[in-house]
Amino acid sequence: MKQILIIEDEKPIREFIKIGFERSGYSIVEATTGEDGIRKAREQTPDMVILDIILPGIDGFNVCKTLRQEFPRMGIIMLTARNLEMDRIMGLEYGADDYVIKPFNPLELILRAEAILKRLHGNSQTSDRETLTSGPFKIATYAQKVYKHGMEIELTPKEYLLLETLISHPNVVMSKDKLLDIVWGYEFDGDSKSVDVQVHRLRKKIEDDPAKPRYIETVWGIGYRWKER
Structure with a gap:
């Protein structure tokens, strides 16, 4: 329970x-x-x-x-x-x-x-061997753990799902409305600033220099894109 x-x-x-x-x-x-x-x-x-x-x-x-x-x-x-x-x-x-x-x-x-x-x-039907990789990042999807250069990064549930969503769609522009729909998963009583806040928090944890992000790119007026490197 x-x-x-x-x-x-x-x-x-x-x-x-x-x-x-x-x-x-x-x-x-x-x-x-x-x-x-x-x-x-x-x-x-x-x-x-x-x-x-x-x-x-x-x-x-x-x-x-x-x-x-x-x-x-x-x-x-x-x-x-x-x-x-x-x-x-x-x-x-x-x-x-x-x-x-x-x-x-x-x-x-x-x-x-x-x-x-x-x-x-998470999804209990997902194999614990399933992973997502991109550059120095690896996501163990079953355990919902994220690693950069082999070191685990502690993320909140929303940060994790946001990162997983972006990495799963490399080089694809994801609109803020789409990210709200996927990450929040229901009719969210909020606005796109919620996405901006989560991206800001996530960048501070995964980027070498959050002020000059290499991985999560801002696409002005639309949303964000994971830059595959």
Whole structure:
């Protein structure tokens, strides 16, 4: 049974989320502060964290940053009551896989969580011998691990799927809308800036000089292209 950690200080919202996930077959761990959420994540290592931005003590952004550093493969969805573009961008910059704006439909939250978990656990029918290679990069698709010059690179689920998608289409221009459709995998309530943020994060991890990217090329006005070398 997959486990969800809900970090939310408002009890009615926390119970609202808890009931929805329990009815869908998940086990639930609850936390009401940022510090408590970090502690319980370390103790329980849940599959997914539902994380409010405004929390007592450590705020959601810094909780996200801490959890992402310690648990690269943990799913994180951030909740925000403020429909501000900067909140969404900051959440993605700190490593969140997705965000949901309050008020929200619990079914939407569950579907978004399940989409992330599906990508986290990959395709069980894929052979562990299957790999993608491009220049110094190798992707073990079953394990969802990425190596550059034989050294593993820690990626978030979204970063991994974005890289796999680009490498799978070498020298092909992928529009931002297409990347949103593939990487997010559902009707995403966001815009192309989400792709830009993820590309920025990914470049910092895989490029020798992120300011002068060699592998992920920007195609202005359209999207991005993986440059096969």
